[in-house]
Amino acid sequence: xxxxxxxxxxxxxxxxxxICALGSWPYAYYQFLRIVVCGASxxxxxxxxxxxIKSLGWLFIVPGLLFNPIFPVYLDKxxxxxLDVAFGLLFLASLTAKGxxxx
Numbered sequence: 001x002x003x004x005x006x007x008x009x010x011x012x013x014x015x016x017x018x019i020c021a022l023g024s025w026p027y028a029y030y031q032f033l034r035i036v037v038c039g040a041s042x043x044x045x046x047x048x049x050x051x052x053i054k055s056l057g058w059l060f061i062v063p064g065l066l067f068n069p070i071f072p073v074y075l076d077k078x079x080x081x082x083l084d085v086a087f088g089l090l091f092l093a094s095l096t097a098k099g100x101x102x103x
Contacts, residue, residue, distance in 0.1 A: 011095055
């Protein structure tokens with residue numbers, strides 16, 4: 001699978017996972033969400049740098065750091081839900097980005 005297709009699948013999957021996090025899930029879902037969002041975010045930092053949309057790449061550092069599973073950030077539930085929706089929309093909206101170079 002080429003990087004463009006992989007980046008598309010990652011953005012859709014992660015965006016939907018974040019929006020679904022508004023539901024009531026076992027704690028394991030949120031632990032898995034941290035791993036997925038962190039990994040996806042840092043992959044997208046690299047990907048957007050490669051296709052020369054560096055500003056969007058830099059933006060994905062924020063969810064990567066907030067959702068990292070190694071040094072977890074603890075916030076209240078309402079704030080997490082707001083961030084889940086905001087970052088879910090960021091992942092999905094980034095599907096419209098067009099780079100100068102396609103990988």
